[in-house]
Amino acid sequence: MKKKDIFTAPFVQEMEDTTANMYRLGWDERNGGNISYLLPEEEVAEYLDLHEVIRRIPTGFDAKPLIGKYFIVTGTGKYFKNVKGDPETNLGIIRIAEDGTTAELLWGFADGGRFTSELPAHLMSHISRLSVDPENRVVMHCHPTNLLAMTYVHPLDTNEFTHTLWQMSTECVVVFPDGVEVLPWMLCGTNAIGEATAECMTRARSVVWALHGLYGAGKTLDEAFGLVETVEKAATIYMLTAGLKRINTITDDQMKQLAVRFSITPRAGILK
Ligand code: 2HA
Ligand code: ZN
Numbered sequence: 001m002k003k004k005d006i007f008t009a010p011f012v013q014e015m016e017d018t019t020a021n022m023y024r025l026g027w028d029e030r031n032g033g034n035i036s037y038l039l040p041e042e043e044v045a046e047y048l049d050l051h052e053v054i055r056r057i058p059t060g061f062d063a064k065p066l067i068g069k070y071f072i073v074t075g076t077g078k079y080f081k082n083v084k085g086d087p088e089t090n091l092g093i094i095r096i097a098e099d100g101t102t103a104e105l106l107w108g109f110a111d112g113g114r115f116t117s118e119l120p121a122h123l124m125s126h127i128s129r130l131s132v133d134p135e136n137r138v139v140m141h142c143h144p145t146n147l148l149a150m151t152y153v154h155p156l157d158t159n160e161f162t163h164t165l166w167q168m169s170t171e172c173v174v175v176f177p178d179g180v181e182v183l184p185w186m187l188c189g190t191n192a193i194g195e196a197t198a199e200c201m202t203r204a205r206s207v208v209w210a211l212h213g214l215y216g217a218g219k220t221l222d223e224a225f226g227l228v229e230t231v232e233k234a235a236t237i238y239m240l241t242a243g244l245k246r247i248n249t250i251t252d253d254q255m256k257q258l259a260v261r262f263s264i265t266p267r268a269g270i271l272k
Contacts, residue, residue: 034116120194144232168234
């Protein structure tokens with residue numbers, strides 16, 4: 001059967017639109033940020049010959065639970081600003097090979113490039129999220145301005161950080177009842193930060209990298225984007241009010257009312 005034009009694929013267009021939005025919001029300066037999006041084989045097969053591997057690229061870590069899985073991912077050193085308009089250079093579609101440690105490139109990275117340097121954090125996080133939510137498909141990393149600022153002035157304790165963000169707007173506890181996990185500064189691009197991030201991802205869909213940025217996960221690009229957007233909005237309210245005397249707040253009791261109203265279970269150990 002004749003393959004459809006990959007440039008018309010919804011997953012390529014969604015990646016173009018999402019990266020453009022993230023760039024426009026100031027979350028992805030220069031080559032900041034990266035996205036990986038799990039694609040069903042049937043969907044990829046509509047556009048690509050699955051037997052035609054362009055290149056084989058070692059990943060440097062073992063992703064056994066993802067063998068045979070397909071991802072569209074942003075490229076290392078590539079700018080989110082440039083994805084829309086030249087997706088074939090800035091994005092790639094990879095399949096995790098039988099050995100679990102090689103990525104088979106099926107499309108993209110047309111200038112000889114390769115996947116994001118943060119692939120360990122992405123794939124390890126996919127493994128974690130899939131273990132708790134079989135429908136998870138997206139892992140997204142970016143540098144939201146106010147969240148980043150907040151990590152300079154707020155204690156980096158997961159419970160305290162989550163509680164503060166929940167207080168910053170009424171919808172927060174509803175949108176991320178699982179809270180945000182906070183990691184201290186770590187060297188990025190390594191398997192170690194990948195393992196730490198993935199461990200956090202078994203408990204929450206959002207992981208703060210102190211003094212660096214944020215990881216968000218979700219079933220769709222929209223869901224992961226909306227999560228990052230809500231966390232960043234809360235951090236913005238925090239930064240706008242941090243130096244001021246706060247005379248009103250959302251109380252723990254009010255958050256408990258929200259939990260009942262919206263049938264969510266706030267992460268344990270945060271509300272008194
Ligand atoms: O890809 O954001 O963490 C650039 C980064 C690394
Ligand atoms: Zn980063």
